[in-house]
Amino acid sequence: MQHQSLYRRFRPQRFAEVVGQPHLVRALRNAVREDRVGHAYLLSGPRGTGKTSTARILAKALNCEALTGDGEPCGICDSCIAVAAGTSMDLIELDAASNNSVNHIRDMTEKAALVSSGRRKVYLLDEVHMLSAAASNALLKTLEEPPSHVVFILATTDPNKVLPTIRSRTQQYELSLVGADEMAPHVRAIAEAAGAPIDDAVVDYVTERGAGSVRDALSALDTVLAAGGIPDDRADVNALVQALARADLAATLIAGAAATAAGVDARDLAERTARRLRDMFLVGAGVEPAELPQADIVSARELSDVIGRRRNVRALEVLGSALAQMPQSADRRLTLETSLVGLLADEALGAGAPEAGPPASAPAHGGAGAPAPPTAGPAAARAAMAATTAPPSLDAPPAVAPVPPERQPDTSVEAAVAPAPPVAPPDAASQPPRTAEPAPSAGSAMSAAELQRMWEPLVVGKLRPVAAGLFRDATVLAHERNVVTVRLTEGVPLAQARRRSNEVEPILSELLDQTVRLEVSDAGGVPVPASAEPPQSAASTSTEDASSSAAQQTAAGGPTASTASQEDKVQRIVDRFPGSVVVRDDESAD
Known part of the structure; x- marks a missing residue:
């Protein structure tokens, strides 16, 4: 007898056998039992959750010759047997991913008007979001005025890509991932029905690999039964996650190399590592994923305490970026390794700044009035750079912090005649001497x-x-x-x-x-330091010279009014010719 995969061999044949979708099963049962079946259904959800299987069960129930009282198909009549064998003329399955042209949809709608042997003709369109725009519009026309004996069942993993006008003309049901509490008994029951009892370790492994998808879980069970045990790649992923939690770069690269050497694809390794980090993040936040076994929840909680929430989130971001780059990467393993190295290098750089010691000019003793060590600015920046550069030579002298220039005493006349400072109150003598505060421009x-x-x-x-x-x-x-x-x-x-x-x-x-x-x-320009005083224009210089000359004439007893008039004229000339320089007659003669 030819071998058949477990997910095909044990495909659900009745509504009661559908795992983890009670809302959908209840709605379809009631519709069949009360004869209130709609003309179109839209089933959406992740892969392997039972969209196609549920559609086939509905088609079987609509044409069953001995329908049970709870809306279940009998499974033994000619119609049920034909649907199960895939030979029924009342169930037409169309893969919209490969039959996505408008001609395929037109051919389907033309044949839909033909009466079949059963009570209802069911059209199952899988991956309906892959239809072209013209094909979607052709399907929309049929959904607006469907034949009375036709039922359309549309299945998709991305309902947002389906035309809103199509969605509005269907009954929509969303299928969810199956939790571990329902997946584990289902896997164990199928293994026993297949004649291959398994232990708890295999059940946990298959449940984890399935990640809520029944088909993926049964495919993983097929792999375990064929290999005779659990593959060792799970230990490689655990070693990689533990090394990331400890921020151990060498152990991280060794674990990644061991996994790829064992035949694990770099993308698969990144996906499973990201999934494990997500579980750690959720468990650390107090949320226990339904699809996660209890043993994995305990280990995820322990690793979450080690890695910390900030590093956990950063690791998820880095692995997400690596997964986005891998389809265009020539070497997926190199992309993963460089991402991990960058992640841990960022962690080392971020951890170096808070550990910087006080600056050289800081006082040796503490006190209530001593300023707190800076957490940002030049000192923290130097500490961060020191963590990423090579250590200095032993012969090099120690660095000396620059000493700010002392403030020069004010020698102006106002300072000379300034009154003496007031006498401090008597209790000021008991206060400790105040140290000089750093300038704001430190x-x-x-x-x-x-x-x-x-x-x-x-x-x-x-x-x-x-x-x-x-x-x-x-x-x-x-x-x-x-x-x-x-x-x-x-x-x-x-x-x-x-x-x-x-x-x-x-x-x-x-x-x-x-x-x-x-x-x-730019490269050819010579910038002027912003701290330098702006150069005075020639006009302002000449104006100051003219003003100084007028002041000298006034002091010498010269004609004040005429001199002021001349200076006004000079000023007006200077204003008319910006950039000009006033030269006295004696200077021009020289």
Whole structure:
């Protein structure tokens, strides 16, 4: 006798045999028993949940010659036997994925008007969302005015791609994944019916591999029975997840290499790892997935405590991106490995910043008035960079924190005649001496060279793709006060980079712990530091000279009114000719 797969051999033949879909079974039973069957049904849900099997049972019940009182087909009449064998003329199955043209639908609608031997003619369209636009419109016309003896059953895994006008003309039922509490007894019963009793470990493995799909679970059971036991790839996935939970890069790569060497496809490994991480996240949040066995729930809770919620979410994001890249990747294994390395490298970089020690200029003793160590700014940025760069040479002298310049005493006349400060109250003497507070621009202590080393990983790495492409190879020229000056590489459009500078400034401000303004110049330009005082124009210089000359004449007893009139004329001339320089007659003679 030819071998037949378990999912085909034990396909449900009655409504009572459908697993995990009580709402659908109840609705169809009532419709058959009370003769209130609609002209069109839309069954949607994940693969392997019973859409096609339920449609065949409905077709069997509609033409059954000895229908039971609860709406179940008898299974022994000629019509039921023909439907089960696939030879019934009253059930026409059409795969919309391959018969998706308008001609196929027109041919179907023309034949639908013909009367069949049974009471009802049932058309089953599988994967109906794959129909072309013209075919969908042709089907819509038939659904608007269907023959009275025809029932359409549409099955799909993506109901959102079905035309809304088609969905509105059908009774919609959504099938859900089967939980582990229903899947495990079903798998055990089928194994016993097939003459191959299995233990609890096999049941748990098959249930996990099925992930709520009955067909996938029975296919996994076929694999276990053919192999004579559970494959070792489950241990490889567990080892990979445990290494990720510990953030152990070497163990992660070793576990991935062992799984691929055992024949596990990189995409399958990534999917199963992501599924396991999802289970850990849900269990850690207090939600127990219905399709997960109890033993896996316990282990997922333990691993969730180790990995932490933040790293768990980040790992799911990285694996999701890797799965999206794999269809276009030439080497799926390389894509998976680089994603895992990037994940753990980000974890190492993020873990290095909080562990940075206090700056060199911090006082050795603590106190109530001592400022808290910075969690952001130049100190944290240097600590993060130190975690990703090689250790310095032993011969190099220790780095010395730059000493801020001391404030010069005010020597102006106002300071000389300023009144003495008031005497402190008597209780002020008991207070401890106040230490000098750091200036608000302490972030300027970072030099341009230090900022250049941090530019690629800590600035460009946080930019969006367009801005990152513009500023990736930029050179930091200066960092003075709250202004950072950079020079672009040759070929980078200056105007576009200046428009994108507002994306760089918030990142620099967070990195330097101060409000930062970015000045951008092209490869050939020479930027002017923003901290330098703006040069005075020649017009303003000449005006000041004229004013100074007028003041000297007045002090010497000269004609004040005439001098003022002349200065007004000079000022008007200077205003008329911006950039001009006023030269006295004696200077021009020289």
